[in-house]
Amino acid sequence: xxxxxxxxxxxxxxxxxxxxxxxxxxxxxxxxxxxxxxxxxxxxxxxxxxxxxxxxxxxxxxxxxxxxxxxxxxxxxxxxxxxxxxxxxxxxxxxxxxxxxxxxxxxxxxxxxxxxxxxxxxxxxxxxxxxxxxxxxxxxxxxxxxxxxxxxxxxxxxxxxxxxxxxxxxxxxxxxxxxxxxxxxxxxxxxxxxxxxxxxxxxxxxxxxxxxxxxxxxxxxxxxxxxxxxxxxxxxxxxxxxxxxxxxxxxxxxxxxxxxxxxxxxxxxxxxxxxxxxxxxxxxxxxxxxxxxxxxxxxxxxxxxxxxxxxxxxxxxxxxxxxx
Amino acid sequence: xxxxxxxxxxxxxxxxxxxxxxxxxxxxxxxxxxxxxxxxxxxxxxxxxxxxxxxxxxxxxxxxxxxxxxxxxxxxxxxxxxxxxxxxxxxxxxxxxxxxxxxxxxxxxxxxxxxxxxxxxxxxxxxxxxxxxxxxxxxxxxxxxxxxxxxxxxxxxxxxxxxxxxxxxxxxxxxxxxxxxxxxxxxxxxxxxxxxxxxxxxxxxxxxxxxxxxxxxxxxxxxxxxxxxxxxxxxxxxxxxxxxxxxxxxxxxxxxxxxxxxxxxxxxxxxxxxxxxxxxxxxxxxxxxxxxxxxxxxxxxxxxxxxxxxxxxxxxxxxxxxxxxxxxxxxxxxxxxxxxxxxxxxxxxxxxxxxxxxxxxxxxxxxxxxxxxxxxxxxxxxxxx
Numbered sequence: 047x048x049x050x051x052x053x054x055x056x057x058x059x060x061x062x063x064x065x066x067x068x069x070x071x072x073x074x075x076x077x078x079x080x081x082x083x084x085x086x087x088x089x090x091x092x093x094x095x096x097x098x099x100x101x102x103x104x105x106x107x108x109x110x111x112x113x114x115x116x117x118x119x120x121x122x123x124x125x126x127x128x129x130x131x132x133x134x135x136x137x138x139x140x141x142x143x144x145x146x147x148x149x150x151x152x153x154x155x156x157x158x159x160x161x162x163x164x165x166x167x168x169x170x171x172x173x174x175x176x177x178x179x180x181x182x183x184x185x186x187x188x189x190x191x192x193x194x195x196x197x198x199x200x201x202x203x204x205x206x207x208x209x210x211x212x213x214x215x216x217x218x219x220x221x222x223x224x225x226x227x228x229x230x231x232x233x234x235x236x237x238x239x240x241x242x243x244x245x246x247x248x249x250x251x252x253x254x255x256x257x258x259x260x261x262x263x264x265x266x267x268x269x270x271x272x273x274x275x276x277x278x279x280x281x282x283x284x285x286x287x288x289x290x291x292x293x294x295x296x297x298x299x300x301x302x303x304x305x306x307x308x309x310x311x312x313x314x315x316x317x318x319x320x321x322x323x324x325x326x327x328x329x330x331x332x333x334x335x336x337x338x339x340x341x342x343x344x345x346x347x348x349x350x351x352x353x354x355x356x357x358x359x360x361x362x363x364x365x366x367x368x369x370x
Numbered sequence: 371x372x373x374x375x376x377x378x379x380x381x382x383x384x385x386x387x388x389x390x391x392x393x394x395x396x397x398x399x400x401x402x403x404x405x406x407x408x409x410x411x412x413x414x415x416x417x418x419x420x421x422x423x424x425x426x427x428x429x430x431x432x433x434x435x436x437x438x439x440x441x442x443x444x445x446x447x448x449x450x451x452x453x454x455x456x457x458x459x460x461x462x463x464x465x466x467x468x469x470x471x472x473x474x475x476x477x478x479x480x481x482x483x484x485x486x487x488x489x490x491x492x493x494x495x496x497x498x499x500x501x502x503x504x505x506x507x508x509x510x511x512x513x514x515x516x517x518x519x520x521x522x523x524x525x526x527x528x529x530x531x532x533x534x535x536x537x538x539x540x541x542x543x544x545x546x547x548x549x550x551x552x553x554x555x556x557x558x559x560x561x562x563x564x565x566x567x568x569x570x571x572x573x574x575x576x577x578x579x580x581x582x583x584x585x586x587x588x589x590x591x592x593x594x595x596x597x598x599x600x601x602x603x604x605x606x607x608x609x610x611x612x613x614x615x616x617x618x619x620x621x622x623x624x625x626x627x628x629x630x631x632x633x634x635x636x637x638x639x640x641x642x643x644x645x646x647x648x649x650x651x652x653x654x655x656x657x658x659x660x661x662x663x664x665x666x667x668x669x670x671x672x673x674x675x676x677x678x679x680x681x682x683x684x685x686x687x688x689x690x691x692x693x694x695x696x697x698x699x700x701x702x703x704x705x706x707x708x709x710x711x712x713x714x715x716x717x718x719x720x721x722x723x724x725x726x727x728x729x730x731x732x733x734x735x736x737x738x739x740x741x742x743x744x745x746x747x748x749x750x751x752x753x754x755x
Binding site: 103118188 | 474504507514516525527528529532533534535562569570573728736
């Protein structure tokens with residue numbers, strides 16, 4: 047067992063995937079010599095060469111568009127989008143081409159492409175570097191969307207995503223890149239498209255993914271001091287959603303709070319609230335509440351801590367649910 | 371008023387006019403009158419049998435187009451994108467490809483599809499609305515039609531980068547060395563994706579031929595709205611050669627494309643080929659070109675018809691007689707009849723089909739959605755699936 051950071055978990059997972067399959071290639075801006083701006087691809091070009099770890103032109107649509115062609119030729123491109131706010135130039139290729147190819151070709155052409163996107167705020171960055179665009183992709187048929195929240199999941203989920211034959215948008219919580227955890231490489235991982243109860247509790251259910259899982263767990267610790275037991279679920283997969291554990295928990299607690307950094311309007315929380323109300327209507331003691339970013343552009347960083355959901359806002363929502 | 375500053379020579383001085391296509395730069399091997407002419411750099415290396423084959427290809431392609439247009443007019447196709455006038459650009463470039471080469475078309479490359487052995491019935495399926503392209507792009511080495519303008523040029527470049535990694539470039543083995551050809555039109559040259567594809571292909575030296583059919587029109591917008599310089603001149607700025615070929619001259623298109631593909635297969639990188647032609651029909655059957663262009667242009671371009679010049683050459687030289695032309699005509703009639711029959715008999719897909727091909731690994735939620743919809747359909751008297 048060794049303690050690794052989330053970023054290191056990704057690096058190790060990418061390395062393992064490249065060793066396992068020579069068709070796996072990494073492409074992105076600054077991913078080679080520099081090792082990526084977050085050093086997630088550190089050392090990979092040195093060991094696997096420039097043909098497999100490609101420093102691309104500064105051209106996001108180009109990264110995804112050429113990845114389509116490479117996939118048609120049998121490759122498994124892992125594309126790095128340097129920051130969340132830079133994915134939009136590639137949006138057309140992702141939504142119109144990558145997502146639809148399998149469908150249009152009636153399954154004859156597979157698109158085993160992984161699109162890695164560091165997402166979310168909290169690092170004091172300038173604009174376009176702190177966004178949470180996951181709902182755009184979860185809304186698109188043909189894509190799958192996952193988000194890791196911790197070093198162990200980072201290590202396993204990136205490998206599982208690369209092996210999968212469908213295109214996957216892989217969100218990485220950039221402000222948690224330096225969080226550490228013990229990794230047991232011999233342990234069996236959970237399936238990629240599964241949610242997981244990360245803390246059991248009986249009074250209310252808190253759902254989170256990516257960077258907000260830690261926030262939710264902090265809220266649960268604080269709530270315990272007040273004698274409340276929060277159940278925390280790490281959703282892990284955003285499309286498809288894995289709702290079984292969520293429904294079970296909702297039926298147990300009757301109170302559900304969804305947390306994400308992305309704006310509330312039509313975010314993942316909206317879909318989750320709709321599904322929980324459809325499936326658990328008679329078990330609910332209160333409406334599903336959302337703790338989310340506001341429906342504004344991401345703010346200047348000096349006030350981002352006010353914008354981002356934190357422990358107190360999660361507990362406030364729990365209070366409102368329990369006192370409904 | 372201060373006169374506006376002048377920086378170096380004028381565009382026209384350096385590049386020549388954007389529109390006029392008959393300058394010395396236009397590579398031509400067969401004149402509109404059907405005369406073979408020499409070019410200092412390019413020659414047609416085939417024999418008269420090959421030209422007979424081209425003639426047949428051109429006629430068959432035009433017949434596919436005519437029949438499809440008629441089917442649309444009769445309500446059997448939702449829409450059709452005619453290639454009228456562009457047959458030589460497509461047959462010349464399509465026939466220059468080798469078996470192992472790969473083509474990335476727009477939605478108008480019916481002639482290239484013909485060269486790749488795609489059953490034209492599959493093209494009708496897309497425009498009839500029964501599927502989104504019924505052929506197997508990996509088997510025919512002809513991608514599905516791409517409707518988002520220019521997106522396929524990046525796919526072509528990526529595929530070419532895959533060829534580089536597979537070591538099928540520059541080996542000297544004609545059965546192994548492979549190239550890619552990406553098709554697009556004059557309008558697409560204004561798209562970001564096309565310009566990005568040029569950059570990627572250039573810096574990675576990718577084995578791809580960018581084949582632009584400059585048919586002068588992007589629906590209603592003339593070439594002047596896309597470029598102030600001849601399109602082929604743009605290639606130089608990206609760092610690879612650009613050529614302008616008479617797009618209505620099947621021999622010249624074949625010779626130029628063959629050379630460009632061979633250059634790619636040898637590992638010398640991309641080439642831009644501008645096939646200078648004219649869209650004789652509407653953009654699609656939904657378009658009305660009388661709103662934006664004058665008939666004089668059409669009359670001018672009719673004289674440059676890509677099929678008539680081949681026929682004139684074959685007749686005058688005695689390579690083909692009336693019996694040959696009649697035989698090709700009969701084959702075209704037969705093809706048209708088969709297409710019409712096949713189109714009318716094409717079954718509609720089942721509404722439940724759409725759920726199964728979204729993913730390689732089906733998701734539980736989509737499977738549940740399918741089941742729920744199936745139950746709903748079955749709830750009607752007698753069911754409707």
